[in-house]
Amino acid sequence: MSEELISKKDLLDLAGISYGQLYRWKRKDLIPEDWFIRKSTFTGQETFFPKVKILERINKIQLMKENLSLDELADMFSPNIADLQLEKDELVKRNIVSTTVLDYYLEIEKGGPTFNFSRILEVYVLEKLLQSGEINLDEGKMLLQVLLDNKSVIKQKNAELVITRKLGVSSCLLLINTENFQFERGTKIVTQLSLMGCMEEIKSKLL
Known part of the structure; x- marks a missing residue:
């Protein structure tokens, strides 16, 4: 089974977010680095994402960012809660x-x-x-x-x-x-x- 990918352009259009938002969330570790997949296309290098995972993640961020800061969201999406x-x-x-x-x-x-x-x-x-x-x-x-x-x-x-x-x-x-x-x-x-x-x-x- 292979994951369906979505291009960066299509993602921004579908999710209704800006390029700046996407990369700000990346810098805050809300979106994993390895979800940014570089591929060669007829227009050159383009960035793609695992479609289901990225859309689910963006939906969660948009739902929760009104009540949580980006740092709190980053803690939630982090795989480790060592002291819990x-x-x-x-x-x-x-x-x-x-x-x-x-x-x-x-x-x-x-x-x-x-x-x-x-x-x-x-x-x-x-x-x-x-x-x-x-x-x-x-x-x-x-x-x-x-x-x-x-x-x-x-x-x-x-x-x-x-x-x-x-x-x-x-x-x-x-x-x-x-x-x-x-x-x-x-x-x-x-x-x-x-x-x-x-x-x-x-x-x-x-x-």
């Missing part, structure tokens, strides 16, 4: 996870009641996919194991979870900075989830 600690009851209260999924997570993960951001992300992803009905409990256990085994890698940019099924057998992959990927014929992609997007969703709930 929440008790499990607080996770339920803030609507990050349900009690049922939290108990299932702790049964597998065997950790204590205090959650750092890595654990919050793991339980949030589990909640999101189980509650949507996209995966079953066995697949949830499989994806959780992938997250637990790759804690350090997940903090990198553009980490994505992909769950596939073929002939009733499920697989879970963690992709890092991948623009496109292909599977053998007959493989169904059950879900493709941006972990950076999940981090942003969690932060918006915490804010």
